[in-house]
Amino acid sequence: MAGYVLELTRWNVKNDGTDAINTSKGINAAIIWASQQGFAEIVLPGGIYLIDENNPIQPLSFMTLNLGGSTLRIRDNGLQKYAIVSFQSNQQYSKLTNGKIIGDKDTHDYNTIPGTHEGGYGIEVGSFTPKVGSNVRFLSIDHLEISNCTGDGIVFASTFGQISPVPLQFAASFEQGGINTSNGTFTVDSKRIRSTLKIDLGQSLIKKYGYFGLYGNGYGALGSEITTNHYDVIFYRSDNTFLYAANTVQFFDEVDVPVGAAYARVVLHQSAVPSSNGVSINLRVPEFPKHCRVEQCQIHHCRRQGISICGGKHLYINECEIHHIAGTDPQGGIDIEDGYDLNQFIHIDGNDFHDNTGYDVVVVNGKYINITNNRINTTTRYVSLGLNRGVDKAIVTGNTIYNALVSLEGEVLFTNNQLYGSHLRLSGDTQLPREINISHCMFNNCLLTLDKSTPYQIKIEGCKFFNDNQKINSFYNAKWCSVTFRNEPQIFSNCEFSGDDYYYLNYIINGTKGGWIYDNVTFTNISKPLGLPGGTYTNCKFYGSGALSLNGSSASSGEYTFKECMFNANVTVNNAKTFKLLNCYLQQQAGTAVKIQNVSDQVILKGNVISYLNAAGVNSMIKIEAMFTGNWIVIEDNLISSLIKQTGIENLISNNQQVQVIIRNNTLKNAIFKLNGSELYMHNVIDGVMV
Template sequence: MSSGSYLVELDRWNIKNNGSDAVNTSKGINSAIVWASQEGYSEVVLPDGTYLIDENNPVIPQSFMTFNLGGATLRIRDNSLPKYAIVLFHQKQQYSRITNGKIEGDRYTHTYTTGSTHEFGIGVELRNGVEYITIDNLEIFNTTGDAIIGITSFGGIGGGFPQLGGNFEAGGINTSNGSLTSDTNRIRSKIKIPMVPQITNLGRFGLYGDSYGGIGKEITTNTYDVVFYKSDDTFLASAKDLHFFDEVEVPTGASYAKVVLHQATVPSISGNTIVIRTPEFPKHVYIEKCNLHHCRRLGIAICGMKHCYVNGCEIHHISGTAPQGAIDIEDGYDLNQYIFIDGNNIYDNQSYNIIAVAGKHISITNNRIRSGIFTINSGVDKAIVENNYFHDCGPRLTGDTLFSNNHLYNCRLLLLGNGEAKINNSHFHNSPINFGKEKAYVAQIDNCKFLYDEDFYGASINPGAPLIFSTEPQSISDSIFEGSGKEAFTTVPVGAHDWILDNVSFINIKHKENRITPLPPGVYNGCKFINSGRLCDRSGEAFSKYEFNNCYFEWDSYTLFYMGPSQKVDFFKVSNCYFYNPVGYDSAFFLNGNWGNLYLKENTFYYPNGNRYFMIDIRNTTVADSVQIIGNTFIANHSMISVNADKSPNIPLIFKDNHLLKSQINLHDFHLLLNNLIDNELDPYYTRNTEPTSGFYRLGQQIKNSSPKPGSYIGWVNTSEGMVNNIPWKPNTAYKVNALVNANGKVYKAMEAGTSGATAPSHTTGSALDGSVRWEYVNTLAAFKPFGQISN
């Protein structure tokens, strides 16, 4: 059992602590460490000073021992090597620690003229299966490469070892007895995988990807079983539900194994790049309370490690050669597992702060991250990013990420690729968000606050739109967007479709120069738009639709929905919404352009000071398949028009079951009006004291008599659908432009002034010349009959 500390005797080991004699100093330190280990010491302590380390002979700590620098500095000798390590763990050390001092590279005095990138000068290097290594309370700086690197071996098996490519067949294997089974959802290896000495000596193997980490485009599962057999072909044991890049322990007595993949399709040779390997990599590595700075390449390079903890470190001013970042999780691919980065201060690195290129189960928590790019790439599965503070940086989420309880200031979050991204309980201060996902409904924003203040608007570099939607739909719920910037609040690409927004509030996002805010097609449930500025559609998909349900709108001094789509909006529905214009009379809807079905149902339009203009303004250039305005309440101060569409006779418009207070309608006779209560009077436009003398009426339409008396009638009913006209055509008569006449049961309009001829017009389409008058066919002639005579 190791115990006690040994203070290195410099003279005994021929060690210099004045920054000289690198060859003997390196040799002496290593000899002292080995001797102390053999003597049972648990700690080796260096006296204070500067120790010049031979670039060809790194310091090698031992197992079950602490190497305590005692405040001293290990400084590499100036050299021209493209690769060196000052401290090296490579002898399968276990339970080893280096602490309490400085490790300095030769960055500024290195000779770079010998070719290569010189990016692998390392402060502390870990490789070859070291375990339970602690690196703490160190300052590591000025290396030509990384402060710390942990790297895996490839672990390829030579000697004609069988390959899995081209060696799968349909069927499974019983994991209880090793017998072959017929299973349409499994494929199994046709070959025996021999337990060669390279495997048995290590005690494990695994199914890994090729040199780039890929397992093959035709491998659709991530799960497999391994069944072990004895040399007499009898069943020994099995391991179930394993994942690629896991370690498979070999039971004692195993002669060979077979593999079962949890998928139905047998891959081709080219579609399967699974490789059986025995990589050796660092595990259970603890990097704590270190100050890593001014290295050329990286602060920490995680290149094939499992269970790595980076806690309480300061990593900054990394620059010089790519990737120029604080922490890079990259080479080794999915071998990088269970990486925990917690409570660090990361800032002022040239390009990146944290780069996660590949790996799984990566946790990044409680860090302060300032400047540079933060990226979770597509090769990452199951990353957690929580309780971090991001300042002046650019987070990019491409891989599967849970992004929770973070605070961002002056950042722009990019959601890219196809990976799942769940963003919740986070605060975005002057930090826009870009949706760039290429797959539908993989990004979800929930319970987040987005705030944009005057600093955002006045930024010297234009930060762009606060909210950029993607073509592929995603979802936003229980979130607030407040404030505005130099650009319109949103950007919506043509072709966006089927977005889902639930309980999302847009507050004071109105642009200071009145730029319109486009909204993507989709469903908006329980959303609030308060001083949102002008809103518009963004259609262009083969079928685009909008639904607003139970939403609240409050605005003044501008038209709310200002829409005139050139591309058809196929379906636009607004139901159970509340429109409140507290001080003005600006329209809720200004409609132009090309529409399919437009449906407004059971909404409330409240204008407490509205006394003119229109709540809904449908322009004469509007084209629509149908417009239904049903069951709404329109309230104004005085004589405001609820719906204006009198110049749009060709739109099939239904105005039904609405309630109007101090508000009127301005519709065309061709539009259908039914059961509307206007200032507590039901359908007043269908009540008169005489038979109608103008207008269009449908067959069966009834007009009530407003002055019924004994002997008169209850009203009049239309027996011939068409236009009412009481001016019969006359021959040899002068007519003005737009004059209306009836002849032969039809109604005509003079297209130009002139004098009629001798024969009345009778055409039913287009126009025809009569004398010098050209008559345009308008409609059939309506006919009314009285009904319901009142007895005396």
Template sequence: MGYKNKLLLFCLVTFCCLIFVSFNVANGDGIANGKIYTLELDRWKVSNKGNNALETTKGINQALQWAKEQGYTTFYVPAGIYLIDKESRINMVNDITFELDKEAILQKEANGKERYELLYIGPGTKNVTLKGGTYRGDKDVHDYFKKDSPYTSGTHEGGYGILANGAINLNIDDVKAENFTGDGLCIGASATMIDELYKGDFESGSIASNGALIPNNNKIRSKFSLEKMMTNEQSTFVIDHVQNLSSSEYDVFFYKKNGTFLSRLSAQKVTNSTITIPKEANYIYLVFDETTTDKLYIELWNKVITEKVTVKNSEFAFNRRQGITVGGAKDVLIINNIIHDTKGAAPQSGIDVEAGFFQNKDIVIKDNKFYNNAAYDVILFDGKDAIVEGNIMGSKGAIGLAISEPFTGALVKNNHFDRTRIMAYHDATFIGNKINDSLTYFTGPNIKIEDMVFTDALFSISSKDPFGVTASNITIQNNNKKKDSGLSIWGKPVHLKNITIIGQPAFRAISGGVEGGSIFENLKITGYNPETGLDLPRGTYNNCEFVAAKGGKDGPKINLAGKYEFNNCSFKNYAIGLHIGHKDAIVTIENSDFQVMGDAVGISAQAANKVEIVNNFITANGLTRKDIPLIKVNNYWQKERNYDVAEVLIKENTIISNLDEAIGISTIYSGINAPVSNGAKIPNNNGFKFPNNNG
């Protein structure tokens, strides 16, 4: 046989052997494609017809365990409906991708349970990917009248589609979780009480730095075993539910089983300190600065949170409580998902970051779309350090974002709040966001708002602490004359810079009863409603502009007691340029410009404690009547009453009118007993630009 023929025969034999080996693997040990295992329905007695829930659930779990043992890295579920037993769930294994065909549905069997899971990823389970398919709950056929026990709440809000409790490195991609009585996805934690320490578990004494027990009448110590600890990669403990302990800190000493001292941790906080346990440690001593153990009680818990989670390209819809709950997790990225139609059990939120007994940290919520959620789109209830970026919060009438008091360190960036509200308590930075047809509620402290655009929306601030809220580079566009929009400020003083308000709202473009001391820099209000004017909050106004829309009868007003300062400001109006109307107002107007466009007064002081009008430029080129003064103290109807403008200083102003006989300054109606020496001071250097000054 020639060389070429021998070579051809060798290739044919090799090819046939490969086919034979592949055939045997496929038929003997399952369908394998590299590291992919496709679920064999008959082999595991699994139904994809939506029946046989008990056998189907058992078969999937057995197949998962087998596939992992055989070294498969992907577990593929073909198209069909898989009914998951009401008494059970799918339990994930380590190091596997659980992939559903796009036409595959995992359906929870109808039940009356207050708590259930469809798929569970338990403590210490790691390197899991869930990909594709639909996870569907029994919401529409659930029995809400049954109870798991006489002591449960009966709310039936604990039905979870996917529940991760203490998992590590979890990826969820292109899945749909819908119609659950609770949450589509819960990224949570697990807790086990290690021990309870009572009075009798403590003894007097301390421990030296080398681990030796030593006497000390000012300290107490307690020993407990770690053998009750949950076996996982997160060997930690915390102290909780403390009673009758005055110490705020404690020391921890770690020992091997044979008594060898390992290490210690000093000055740990009694509350909120998570202690990492060395791998070799078998028992621990706690040492407290206490002299008595009377009625002392302490619990020690092993809390295992979920870490390193990505949820992307997925949909969470028609769930009763939440689309996604983050309830004890760290390093979570939720990106490019659609979350909608959450309704039925409080809080009814698209995403709720709320851990309670546990901790949330380093949460990123980015580029998601929310709509039709009944109460909230995103809640940051407790935890710290979150980024909320690039999302569309579109659940009309709901709260788009709520940042509660237990949460700190939120960065909220480049989101669109479409007809949804913002409620933020403290420790949050807002950059580059936009909101329309809604309102905000900021309380502080440590709230910072930058580069935000409001369209037909109310920018409302109620600062809890002085300057606890700051804002800069804000634009408020009022397009709808029937909508209450603009700027409203209450509470303690704030610092606002570069605020532009354009257009006519239904009422006033600015208002509020904020305490004195606020600072407004470069506030520009143009085209405001000339029928309602402006109700100016207390504070100092630097380089501000107030320009009314054409027509109307009202302008900026001072209706509150307290101190007002206007420096280098501009007033342009067809009605009164500035109205001062509270007997306890203290008003300084300096180096400012007034342009009166119609038959109106430039500055009218109807009531005040003190008014100073110094070095201003007042121009009235639209007067048709000679009896209208450009600066007026009180009015004709007050002349027979006791004065209510206590002190006035008017000097070094330039006043220009289109009428030669116009009145520059009028104090003749100041009221009965109006003081002269300490009252209306009108020096001769007011710089009138018309020949006849009647004042």
């Protein structure tokens, strides 16, 4: 049946911005009538509809509410909470489209009723205490302009839905052993723990929705002694016979109840029996939006958020513009927070975020989060894009990010993004370690901070870091250097650094540990000091670079090994424990190729080629300075050559120092030794003569 155009007089509706009570009542009555008559769409005539703050518009299932280009505006009020459009009746296949939704942010009464007044929503999908239910399914919201709400433009909300047994009873019920998932019998199993309690499947919420599950508490926590992500559910008939088993269920997922099941038992996939204090698992039947889409909407000048996601699965936010959110924290574009790992399969694609006071996108908890092909441009010093440590299996790809602070702590693949004048901060603690992979991204005038408390959980692969004279205009704490090193070592591979930073390329914080891994990393056209952290550098290239300063944050952390690397930079080693230069090629123009200063243990220069192709004097090609305090130095199997006579190896250590210097099997051309006489040298060839 064709769409129904609402008849203003018939339903006592005003489209001139007056008579909120009758207008809200009339629109809702017309929606119900149109649904009963079989209309698939109801269309509002153009105009401004003043909405009663106590009576939101309530679209129905299997219908489109087409605003017809008109405006729904909330009546000025002083309520803590309101909604202009509300979906709280388990609607399915409902659509809201084509118009404007405006709150009363600028004229709201914030004083008469005390409180935060952050619950004024343009569109409310679900609720913690819904009118009928929050299980909204297959909802479409598109081509809307939503603005000036005291809270959020759009909120997706869920119920908690706790059922029996209560958490304290459940927490105290675990014992060693499993349950056979083929016949329901108890088993002896040192790798499983089972609850002794029966879950009554006749409870009202289970009977209403046909599912339940194991979830965390109000903060999403399962408990400090829960070490698994999975459990089994075994269903029994009322006569105690086995019916069915659901194997390897994940926490925060729903378990469908089979027909004929009277009760169920659960088995956790872990060996240790927790104490009751170490468990905060809740049995729940949460209600939440699912399979909902927000597309081609403009959401702006709301007070708290553009969109809040507080529990939902398979939600899609595509091609929206979200901007100028300001007034009360978090003041963000999209906030995925309450509901924790109930937030799953969230897709944020092709949106434009700008001029938001707080976050543009923040994910506190959730899994399977995809943030793709968005444009983020911020003017704030707040975190613009944040994925906190409770996030699992997130993908951030194809985004363009300007002048922003990006903070990643969760399990994230951050790939094929372009960042300009921004700061990417990677962190995380040892209590909840998460792997972060940064892959094939381009950083222009940016800062990367590595601050993980667990080693080798960050991998930077195939990325390019470019700096130019605009670096000084970067995000406020991104302009000083390109990489800041803190805490435990991580891994770089197949990356390229090019162009001068404002001050220096790298900044090593005191306390940074050694052991960093660089594999096939190229440094080009960098005249400022590089300042590399202690670690192993394999097949790395230093082209057109200035002095390479190796200065460990402490003598214990400064252990450097270079293998099969290429240099045309002068290398100075200071405040390090060890330095090894193995099978490398140093093509020099001037200056000392390798300068050994304060090294506390050992130096090995082996199998290298050091070549000076110009005729300028260089003082010494390899120089061991008097400040050396280590135990021994080995210089062997190197080829050292110059076009004119130079000093090949110079040892300035006093001959009364207890340092063993071994120089052997080296080949020198147009180069000589300057030694103190305490060295052990043998089988060296100078200009074809063995010495």
